Amino acid sequence: MSATIRDVAERAGVGLATVSRVVNNSPLVSPATRQRVLNVIAELRYTPHQAARSLSLGKTLTVTTIAPFFTRPSVVERLRGVEANLADSGYQLIVCNVETVERRDICLRDLPRKERSDGVLIISLAPHPEEVTALQQPGVAVVLIDTYVAGMTCVFIDDQQGGYIATRHLLDLGHERIAYISDPLTDPFNFTSSRDRYAGYRQALTDAGMPFCESYHRSGMHGRYEARRLATELLSLDRAPTAIFAASDTQALGVLEAAHDIHLRVPDDLSVIGYDDIEIAEYLGLTTIRQPLFETGARGVELLLERLGNLDTDPVSERMPVELVIRRTTAAPRKLSSDAERR
Amino acid sequence: MSATIRDVAERAGVGLATVSRVVNNSPLVSPATRQRVLNVIAELRYTPHQAARSLSLGKTLTVTTIAPFFTRPSVVERLRGVEANLADSGYQLIVCNVETVERRDICLRDLPRKERSDGVLIISLAPHPEEVTALQQPGVAVVLIDTYVAGMTCVFIDDQQGGYIATRHLLDLGHERIAYISDPLTDPFNFTSSRDRYAGYRQALTDAGMPFCESYHRSGMHGRYEARRLATELLSLDRAPTAIFAASDTQALGVLEAAHDIHLRVPDDLSVIGYDDIEIAEYLGLTTIRQPLFETGARGVELLLERLGNLDTDPVSERMPVELVIRRTTAAPRKLSSDAERR
DNA sequence: CCGTTTAGTGGAAGCGTTTCCAGTATACCA
């Protein structure tokens, strides 16, 4: 159907090897021959057959990215970073979306195999110990994004630090009743960010000599609606929090809605801080913790490409910084009401 | 390095062909042999080599999706539809992001080739006539999403209708000065949606006997910031519009910002309607035109898989419906002020 | 009981590349 290297060779009156050399820019071809071959290639619209190429080469020329819920703004942004750096590398990007635990397990087991892909990028999914062992088998290069596992190459965020900074910000403003809304701290996907941010939250509280109140921590399925529900619960508490730290901007939106529902004004009656700094955060004036989403993806690919060149590289891990972005949803608590309530 | 079919065959004491048959669920294997082979496969952690498989099969087992600006909410949602329906099909999804015209041209020329992919999904990019010819060459199955081209298989949206409905809604509310903000009507990517929606806008105006005012149409680069700038221009006109139809929700956000900048209240002083019904639209109470984003992606894959089975299928095109979603950013214009200004 | 079908099996060709190896000119050096 389409032209093969043999067709080109015959038509140009040269050997197969020569055509291959031309295609691969080998210097061992005389200019005259090269030109003749190039003409025939153009004439026949010849394109090398990927599968044949990779079979012969022993490489798939392919990089697989495993991403959970790849429509979430934060994931999309990381993916963009991945794509941007992979586009000109000659590798194709295979994207695998994970929305169920079964698929998570299948993907982590079957995809990182030499027969399928030269390299694998795993976003936000922390492999279990036995999976780590499998991932370390030589043959496939693996880079973890947004996750830290000792002994593997990772690009990650210091989420504990992020949680700390967010809470610290609220403490600095004078808040004493600070709640935290997040995904479940342990979940079957093995996401670590809610857990790490929680640890930072607790640490900041402790460092400030502030007691931790169990009922100020609520967790539930990721998403705006669930966060709205949790925030509503929180806000109807006897001693309702004056500030809520949401583990993601999306969840912060839910908190904002809940506040709106009961006619609480933000930041006057309630301070809200999110996490991620997704695009809409700026629009809404949401105070948040910015993490370098695009950059983690981009850097992850860089590390992967390096490892692809040399598989024996020692694993490296890079921590990316987070940053507090103060906008319009956090402010000092109203002394009056909180004092009144307290006495 | 990793086990091949030969290793399995030797270890199980059977022929290559038998192993292949087991792997591919051929009925021509006795239960006993099958079990023996399966045991060895498990033991050796054997996985068929993709490239070898596809070379032998003459198929790449791969589907490529070409998407412009794949982080835009509307595109992400379509991609999710694509992924959802492709996940269990046995085909791998290769994603190609297009953010420059050069890459658009390269992708449209090089990717839809039998040697690279069994099928190609093209999102929102209308091929030029000469590209259409190339895309119709047998060998690759191509499905266009969000674009209509005669003679090709497409899943598209009636954007003209959408533009009409949006404008009609504003007219019905009593607006007489309705502006339209969009991407440039003709652009090098050959996006058609802004153009079609514009046509609907004009048509609705005409049908209502309303004159079209050139200065009420502004176009610029896609995005919130540009839309905000254009809206600001519009709102500082002598006879400023009382309603603005934005060609996307993202742009509608920019309009909302512009209104906020000059302390115009929405919908009291200004009605705003968007397009797409992206997730944030509901949160913001944005009136908009909903288009079935996920569904176009999902349906596109279905059609592609059908064509993959039988390449000689006649091209079909399916139009998906749009729907007006009325929320809180549109209302009747304030008679008082508009009358006052007019006289 | 003997042909004939049928289930199960293995060998080998072929998919389209890359690349090692061997070969043939031509150029260069002594």
Place this chain on the structure above:
DNA sequence: TGGTATACTGGAAACGCTTCCACTAAACGG
């Protein structure tokens, strides 16, 4: 002038799989 390095070139093996074809042994019908 002969020998050797040099610049190209082509043949063929190999990559790991699928599948056609040939084959054997058992089952079946007359």
